Amino acid sequence: VVGSSIARSTHAGSYTHAGPEIGVASTKAFTAQVTILTLMALMIGHQKGTLTTSRYRQLINELDRIPEKIEIVLDSISEKVKYLSEVFKDSSNFLYLGRGYNFPVALEGALKLKEISYIHAEGYPAAEMKHGPIALIDEEMPVVVLATNQSAYDKITSNIQEVVARKGRVIAITTVGDSAIKEIAEFVIEIPETEEPFTPLLSTIPLQLLSYHIAVLRGCNVDQPRNLAKSVTVE
Incomplete structure (x- = not known):
């Protein structure tokens, strides 16, 4: 943010130009910062020659379409997320799994649920599911x-099939038109298809909304979560 203490203290940086982040859970900041980091990666890749000019332009054009696709996500999943929030509002634990670009999204989803609904949640790389988390699934x-x-x-x-085989209740975030996962997952939330590097900008939204609605149903103050502050000033 322009004029922030971090901006004043660092030698270089990139402004998100998304305005001040009011929410303690920092949902807007997460999306804005992922966008900036993605842009930096694309520009470095182009400068190094890892990305051809045509591929670079193709990716930039797709990134320009992300706001429109975010609107589609918000319009299409609202009622489904509210329903899922009713189903799972009394759960004691959640497990979030993702691979590749989606692993950090799993971490973000788990963090948001912990922060504002006070439900224990763990984000884990799906490739490591058999190295511990699978023991928790029932x-x-x-x-x-x-x-x-x-x-x-x-x-x-395959990960979803393993969870289902152990009677876990799967909420799958998929791309529109994915019929295969619909057949095995108990619940499915669809998002528009995009270039894989931009998937987190869309797949994060259902998880943030799920955390929000569960928190509201549990009577939690989503604007001022307990024990949390907007700025951490001590280590």
Whole structure:
């Protein structure tokens, strides 16, 4: 943010130009910063020759379409997310799984649920599910799986099957038109298809909304979560 203490203290930086972040949970800041980091990666890739000029322009054009696709997500999933919030508002634990670009999204989803609804949640790389988290899965465990990965689709589908086999309740975030995962997951939330590097900008939204609606149903103050502050001034 222009004029912030971080901007004044650092030697270089990139402004998000998204305005001040009022919410303690920093949902806007997350999306804005992911966008900036993605742009930086694209520009560096182009300068290094990793991305051809035509591919670079193709990706930039798709990034320009992301705001429109975010509007589609907000319009299309609202009622579904409210319903899922009613179903899972009394859960004691959540597990979030993602691969590749979607692993940080799993971490963000788990963090937001912890911060504003006070439900224990853990984000984990789906590839590591068998190295611990699978022991937690039973009929009482909601498992949010980010299943939009084009590059790891078969593997993430296999993860969902393993969760279902252990009676876990799967909430799958998929791309529109994915019929295969609809057949195995108990609940599905669809988002528009986009270039894989931009998937987090869309797949984060259902998770943030789920956290918000669950928190409201549990009577939590989403604007002022307990024990949290907008700025952390001590280590």
